[in-house]
Amino acid sequence: MTKISNNGFILIVDDNPTNLSVLSEALASEGLRFRVAVDGESAIAQAERNQPDLILLDVQMPGLNGFETCRRLKANPVTQKIPIIFTTALADMDSKTKGFSLGAVDYIPKPFAQEEVIARVRVHLRLKQLNEFLEQQVRDRTAALQQAQVKLVQQEKLSTLGELIAGIGHEMNNPINFITSNIPPLEEYIGGVTEILQLYQQEYPNPTAKITTALEDWDLEFILQDMVKILDSFKLGTERIRQVSTSLRTFCRSDSDTKVPADLHQGLDSTLMILQHRLKGNGDLPGIEVIKKYGTLPEVNCYLGQMNQVFINIIANAIDALDEAINKGKMSNKIPQIQITTEINSQHWVVIRIADNGIGIPERLKQRLFEPLFTTKPVGKGTGLGLSIAHQIVVEKHKGTMEVNSQPGIGTEFKIAIPSVSTTV
Structure with missing residues (x-):
């Protein structure tokens, strides 16, 4: 028995x-x-x-x-x-x-009857134990299924994001290369036309009435000066698009099978570039100030594409929190800010802190932030998988730690710590 x-x-x-x-x-x-x-x-x-x-x-x-x-x-x-x-x-x-x-x-x-008492008691004690065992098995299987779901979603998101960004990068490169390669000859042609017009003005100082009228209508001097400024704008614009293209390629770097030494500052900057449109002011929403306090970091042995996914989830959540605080009128006396700090701790781990000065997270919700499918956002605005995936990437894939500190009305800070190259076997 x-x-x-x-x-x-x-x-x-x-x-x-x-x-x-x-x-x-x-x-x-x-x-x-x-x-x-x-x-x-x-x-x-x-x-x-x-x-x-x-x-x-x-x-x-x-x-x-x-x-x-x-x-x-x-x-x-x-x-x-x-x-x-x-x-x-x-x-x-x-x-x-x-x-x-x-x-x-x-x-x-x-x-x-003593025998009957003992028999019935033993049966129901055993049934209770079996029931508790089955309930624990259900909890364990449910947790395992949730983790498997998170992994599948993570892999699907990375795959989809990689394909999307690769397609965007490819489509951007052709027109950018076309524009960039044509700016120097266009600049040369404009310079040549300007020189010829100036020679005409010197050789024929008394133009006909028709030419004089045309010069007044078009304001030739202004046009010649403005064309140079337009060309400079083209150069700045194409350089900006090149930076975005580089940031996209860096953000979605294909290294999912092997860890490689990488510069996490480059990943953070690429993420900020991709989210730049949300950091700028939009209508009634003021712009969000980003304060970067980067320390001197070694290269970190990591899956950079996955670490970038961690960064974009946390920074995007910080932007959401600040937008919510602004919409609720709780930022009237302070400038919306996101502060990113990096350093090496005493254990020679790389530490990254991403903090906002938004509305903060209540203690009762903070304990559940990394649970799969849990979200504090309204229905339709959050899947409850972003932070769960981020936590899994940091803790399981990189053997690091991820913590959250928050005070309602003051703000929220996420602290990520992962081993550097020197401590990774």
Whole structure:
């Protein structure tokens, strides 16, 4: 027979000393621990303080009878899962039906047969253990399925993002190369045309009336000066697009199979470039100031594409928090800011802190931020996977740590720490 754990105890509830003696002797003979209560009120109080593995409950007691005691125990979340076996001389079907409807698991008839008491107790103790084991298995499997779901979503997001950015980069390169390669000859042509016009003005200082009218209508001097400025704008614009293209390629670097030494500052800057449109002021929303306090970091052995995904999730969440604070009128006395700090700690790990001065996160929600499918955002605005994926990337893929510190009304800081190249085997 399977051995029953002796860590817990059985609560015997009966007002009859003879019944208590018989039940106590039966349980003691099998080495089972037990406690005694002589009425329903004390039984409920004991069960709330220290939950027993099983309750043997007499039906016919003065004051609070067994049925009412059972009903109250099952109505209390603290005690509702404790198996209850009624001990009673009532053998009619109505009494048994009432007991089962209240949540009892079995009946032991009086007078007691010791063998029957032990057999029924052992069966229900074993059933309780099996039920607890199954519940734990369900929790473990549910957690495993959630983790698997997070991994699948992460892989899909990275794959989709990589394909999207690769396509955008390819489409951007052709027109940018075309514009860039044509700016120098265009600049040369404009210079040549300007020189020829100036020579004409010198050689023919007295143009015809038609030419004079055209010069006045078009303001030739202004046009010649403005064309140079337009060319300079083209150069600045193409350089900006080149930077964006480089940032896109850096952000979605394809290194998912192998860790490589990488500059995390470059990843952070690429992420900020991609999110630049959200950092700028838009309509009634003021711009968000980004303060970078970069320390001197070594290259870090990491999956840079995945680390960039961590950065974009955290920074995008910080922007969301600041936007929410602004919309709720809670930023009237301060400038919206995101501060990014990097350093090496005493264990020679790279530490990255990303902080905002938004509305903060309540303590009751902060504890669940890294749970899969949990989100503080309104329906339709968050999947509850971003921070869960980020936590998984840092902790599981890079053997690092990820913490959140937040104070409502002050702001939120995410702290990431991962081993540097020198500490990674």
